[in-house]
Structure formats: structure tokens, C-alpha cells
Amino acid sequence: MPDYTLADFGTPAFNQNPFPIWEQLRQNEPLYRMDLPDGSHAWMITHYDDILAISKDPRFIRDAKKLVPEEVRENMPPSVAAVRRMLGQQMMNADPPEHTRLRQLVSKAFTPRMVEQLRGRIQQITDELLDRVEAHGQMDLIADFAFLLPVTVICEMLGVPVEDRDKFRVWSSFLVKPREEQSQMEFLTILNGFIDYIKALLEEKRSYPDEKLLSRLIRVEEAGDKLSQDELISMAFLLLVAGYETTVNLIGNGSLALLLHPQQMRKLQKEPALIVNAVEELLRYSAPITLTQRWANEDVELHGKHIARGDAVYLALMAANHEPAHFPNPEELDLAREPNEHLAFGKGLHFCLGAPLARLEGQIALQTLLRRFPNLHLTVKPEELKWRASLGFRGLQALPVAF
Incomplete structure (x- = not known):
């Protein structure tokens, strides 16, 4: 079997067709060990039951700061330490009791x-x-639709000026790229630009509060507890980037899957009430999120292998969603599939808070698209489509269609 590095799981070539590799790992190495440049190890987990168990196992944590020795933290450049501190304040990078507190506060808003x-x-x-x-008869479904819908919605929800939405596309596209494709200086420059923008926006909301989500997050309180400045910045980062990145890929990947399965697309056009089931199947079949990450907080033995404390563990959600033991004929797109307990939004404490919004946007976008443009079709060959380089997200650079 080939040797895979972590970077291999975020290349455009991999994202174009990851399923053979997932199948190979699931059958031969469901706990696949990778050596990392710093001498540590990472594990790629591909079995549904293992992913479900690890998602709920307190021995596997999200907060990597707990595993970084104090002397290492002290020796970090101030710019790196500041960024780590801020991003470490978000729910997705926290464990109980911090995660519980943050989720309770944010859930109120x-x-x-x-x-x-x-x-x-x-x-x-x-x-x-x-x-x-409509009058043009064609569009790039990503740039003209799949991006603009969720970024407009999330900007309006948070109270971000809509004219700034293109900034978020640039920031998000850069920040979700595999780290190997960017220098630390590039990453920090982009990220600090984002953080400075959010700081200014929060200051504006404090001076001129409204009923939008950022103002609600500033005001939210539970038993005298409020979100700190770092927590607000980190939460805004999570909502603005992850909040729309997932939906862009759901609409784009879902549209492509329907176009490549015209019988299923016609079925949905004839039975629009099927849209709820359809979106769940598209989430399973062509998931917008491929991986989530944990760290082992203690030594763990799993299937006869030793996962050491400090090892990174990657949960291959997409691989689990194509496991035949849980999804009969997994490579078949079946919009009426039931049951469909996919893992597209994760499981356990860190189940995606924005899942209801992503689902709603996906349902409305796809149902309206097929109703308005019943003759929707690709204008290039599927193999000519370009996929983005991203570790964790799977999405198209462009999707040219006509109608």
C-alpha cells in the first residue's frame, strides 16, 4: 500500500476522487499511522464505529494547548502565541467544561x-x-450562487456589511488551504488581517448595538458570565469562515452530484417534498467536510495499535459515510435513502452548531435551482472540473453550468 502523508489528503487530485483511497484504507489500514515533520505522529481513522466512539471519548480532545508544554508555549513568537490564544477560545477547539460554557452562551444567541x-x-x-x-443562460454555480447565498446570509446574521463579503472569501479560501502550501508568515498575515477586521467590527457593535448576532453575542450572559474579547473574536472567526464554507460546498458538491445522476435529479424535480431527505443524502454522498481532528490526551490502545498521548487523530467523516456496513450500496446516490445516520456534521459534543442553518440553505438553494432551471446541465466534462486544495473541506473552484 502507498505511503500517505497528511498533505496527500488535501490536494486537488485527492479531492477530485477521494473514495478509492478511503476504501483502500478502510479495508487494509483503518487506523493509518502517518509520520509528521516534527517527529510526532498522526492517525487517519476511517471506520464509522471508530469515528463515532472517538467523537464521544473524553480521552480524545480538541484543545491542543493542553498537550503543549509550558516551556514551548513560552518560547513561541508573540504573534504566534496571540493567534493560538484567540483561536483556542472557540467552541470547536475547546473541551468541557470550557466547551459546555461557550456552547450554552452562544446557543442563547x-x-x-x-x-x-x-x-x-x-x-x-x-x-x-x-x-x-437567468437572462444569461449560464453561470458559474460556485461564484454566482453557492458562494453568494451563504456569505450574504451569514453577513446579514452577524451584522457584517454585505460589501465586505468578498474579503471573507479571500480569507476563508486561504485559511482552509493545507498548511504545507503556505508559510507561517503568510498564514499569520492573512489571519491577523481577519482578526483586526473583527476587532474593529466588535468595537462598532459596542458603540452602535443592533439586533444582529454579533451584538447579541456581546450582550449574551449567563449567571454573570459573558464572552471575553478573545472568545468573541474566535466565535466570529468560526461563524464567518466555517459557517459559510460548509454551505458553499454543500450547494456546489450537491449540485454536481445531481448533475452526474440525472435520474435522481429528475426524481427530485418531480417530488419536491423529497428535498429534506435529498439534502441528507447529498451530505452523506459528497460531504462538504472530509475530516475533523482530535488529539489523544492519554495513551490509547485501539485495535491492537498504540496511539500515544499527543498524537493527532483525524476522523475521516467522508470515509465513514461510504462504509457499506452502515450504508448499503454507498456509491449509489439514493435521495430517498432511509435511515441515513451520516456523520457529515460530526457527532458528540462538537456536533456542528450551524447544521440547521446549512441544511435550510441547502434545501432552499437546491430546490429553487432545480425548479427555476429544469434543464440545468454541465458545460464542461466532469474530469475538467478543478477542486480546491483544502485539508478538511472538499469543494470545487468553479462549476460552469447552463440552463
């Missing part, structure tokens, strides 16, 4: 009811975006 109230506005934005391209 980011409720399912609040998401459902956005339905009408999401539909309006969707219609407006499709109105813009």
Missing part, C-alpha cells in the same frame, strides 16, 4: 427558532441571485 425565522430571507436572496443570471 444562535437558536433553531432564529434560524427558522431566516427561511423567508434565504428564499428571497436565492431568488435574487438566480434572477441575476
